[in-house]
Amino acid sequence: MSLQKREKDLTVLQKLYIPEIVKGMALTLKNMFRPNVTLQYPEVRFEPSASYRGRPVLVQENNGVERCVACGLCSRVCPALAIEVQAAETDLEKERYPQKFEINMLRCIFCGFCEEVCPEEAIVMSKDYELVFKNRDEAIFGKDKLLVPVENLKDRLEFLRKFK
Amino acid sequence: MSIWEILIISLVKILIIVVMLLLTVAYSVYFERKISAWVQNRVGPNRVGWLGLLQPFADVFKLMFKEDIIPTAANKPLHTLAPFIALFVAFATYAVIPLGPPVELFGYKINLVVADVNIGILYVLALTSLGVYGITFAGWSSGSKYSLLGGIRSSAQMISYEVSMGFSVAGVLLMSQSLSPVKIVEAQYGWMWNAILQPIGFITFLVSAFAETNRLPFDLPEAEPELVGGYHTEYSSFKFAGFFLAEYANMAIASAMIVTLYLGGWQVPYIEKLGLSYTLTTIIQIASLFIKIGALLFFFIWVRWSIPRFRYDQLMSLGWKVMFPLALANLIWVAALIMVFGL
Numbered sequence: 001m002s003l004q005k006r007e008k009d010l011t012v013l014q015k016l017y018i019p020e021i022v023k024g025m026a027l028t029l030k031n032m033f034r035p036n037v038t039l040q041y042p043e044v045r046f047e048p049s050a051s052y053r054g055r056p057v058l059v060q061e062n063n064g065v066e067r068c069v070a071c072g073l074c075s076r077v078c079p080a081l082a083i084e085v086q087a088a089e090t091d092l093e094k095e096r097y098p099q100k101f102e103i104n105m106l107r108c109i110f111c112g113f114c115e116e117v118c119p120e121e122a123i124v125m126s127k128d129y130e131l132v133f134k135n136r137d138e139a140i141f142g143k144d145k146l147l148v149p150v151e152n153l154k155d156r157l158e159f160l161r162k163f164k
Numbered sequence: 165m166s167i168w169e170i171l172i173i174s175l176v177k178i179l180i181i182v183v184m185l186l187l188t189v190a191y192s193v194y195f196e197r198k199i200s201a202w203v204q205n206r207v208g209p210n211r212v213g214w215l216g217l218l219q220p221f222a223d224v225f226k227l228m229f230k231e232d233i234i235p236t237a238a239n240k241p242l243h244t245l246a247p248f249i250a251l252f253v254a255f256a257t258y259a260v261i262p263l264g265p266p267v268e269l270f271g272y273k274i275n276l277v278v279a280d281v282n283i284g285i286l287y288v289l290a291l292t293s294l295g296v297y298g299i300t301f302a303g304w305s306s307g308s309k310y311s312l313l314g315g316i317r318s319s320a321q322m323i324s325y326e327v328s329m330g331f332s333v334a335g336v337l338l339m340s341q342s343l344s345p346v347k348i349v350e351a352q353y354g355w356m357w358n359a360i361l362q363p364i365g366f367i368t369f370l371v372s373a374f375a376e377t378n379r380l381p382f383d384l385p386e387a388e389p390e391l392v393g394g395y396h397t398e399y400s401s402f403k404f405a406g407f408f409l410a411e412y413a414n415m416a417i418a419s420a421m422i423v424t425l426y427l428g429g430w431q432v433p434y435i436e437k438l439g440l441s442y443t444l445t446t447i448i449q450i451a452s453l454f455i456k457i458g459a460l461l462f463f464f465i466w467v468r469w470s471i472p473r474f475r476y477d478q479l480m481s482l483g484w485k486v487m488f489p490l491a492l493a494n495l496i497w498v499a500a501l502i503m504v505f506g507l
Contacts, residue, residue, distance in 0.1 A: 027470070031202070040207075
């Protein structure tokens with residue numbers, strides 16, 4: 001066969017082939033005894049660090065009210081058009097609240113722009129990575145699924161204060 | 165011994181061999197998956213049974229319950245026949261492999277081999293050559309390009325490597341002056357293992373065995389990236405399981421043949437000098453055979469997960485330009501050994 005000349009010619013030892021095979025086999029043998037890092041998933045779950053961008057959630061204050069003031073910035077910035085906010089008035093100090101806040105999890109791309117743009121630290125990315133739904137309607141998460149108590153999000157809020 | 169006694173003893177031996185071979189095949193599949201996992205820093209099957217030990221049975225049951233599809237373009241009788249040829253050949257070969265020294269059991273003197281034929285090696289070579297029919301039929305009868313290419317490659321590969329295989333075996337035959345596997349094992353007493361006396365022959369036989377069993381680095385008949393599944397692309401359900409089992413049975417047989425021909429079979433060097441009782445010696449000898457076969461099976465799997473596949477022209481030039489002359493050189497070396505030392 002007319003093959004192009006190699007850029008680097010093999011040495012005699014390499015042409016014998018067997019020393020090279022022994023080298024390769026030694027490598028695989030060494031790897032057989034290396035510890036692996038596999039997690040047995042349903043029993044052992046991966047605990048993400050604070051920098052992990054999981055499912056976006058709304059922060060719920062201790063008095064049971066969401067922080068969100070329904071400014072709609074998250075909805076505007078969302079590149080996948082996943083967020084829909086409908087504002088309404090309230091007697092509370094914040095004056096506005098989201099009457100309807102929906103994130104379509106089939107659209108969400110976990111970019112974290114909503115969190116970045118939020119002036120109230122009201123929408124943050126959680127550590128939740130297990131997203132299962134049986135149909136498309138279920139994939140639209142309303143306020144009932146989005147509201148998460150502030151204690152559960154301390155890690156992420158601290159992280160945001162440090163690095164945002 | 166009456167004819168009935170001989171018949172019953174033979175049937176028991178056959179049953180033991182078949183069950184053992186099936187278990188070996190099942191667990192070499194399991195260890196194939198486990199070792200590949202270890203090499204790649206994974207865990208491997210560990211869900212079915214303790215440490216995943218029931219995984220091979222789960223695999224087989226899964227295959228049994230799948231739909232058996234015969235392609236419209238296939239030649240139906242041959243398509244059905246092919247996996248059975250492959251399986252039959254794989255299982256029939258084991259009949260002549262001696263498992264241990266003759267033992268006395270219940271007052272009978274029993275040879276631990278199903279058939280002590282004096283042309284055993286010829287029988288094995290003939291059957292392994294027949295094995296290529298299973299694969300070629302499968303490739304041709306499927307009515308698919310990929311299968312056909314796999315089948316053609318397989319026949320070309322097996323024929324070329326059988327030459328060097330035959331010549332390396334010739335060296336062993338010269339040494340033991342017999343075609344009977346039992347005699348060949350008996351000739352390798354002490355450290356007179358053929359692997360030590362004729363290392364080149366051992367290597368050529370080993371490489372040819374890899375090519376004969378279609379294992380990586382010579383698994384061109386089923387080269388996945390180019391040929392989908394090779395000769396068994398169009399097979400499903402139990403027929404596919406047949407090819408799958410045959411591949412691993414062939415591996416077990418190749419290991420057993422290498423042990424018989426080159427690694428002293430059931431012989432343990434200088435065991436008679438330890439002064440152990442007769443029963444214990446026999447048990448150690450039989451165990452040594454299984455340990456040797458197991459080690460070789462591990463080697464087969466280890467090689468598969470270490471070395472990449474050869475290109476087709478590289479395979480052929482290795483077979484004809486390297487392995488064949490080396491096997492011939494080995495034959496001359498053995499002849500010289502016999503001439504000089506009168507072994």
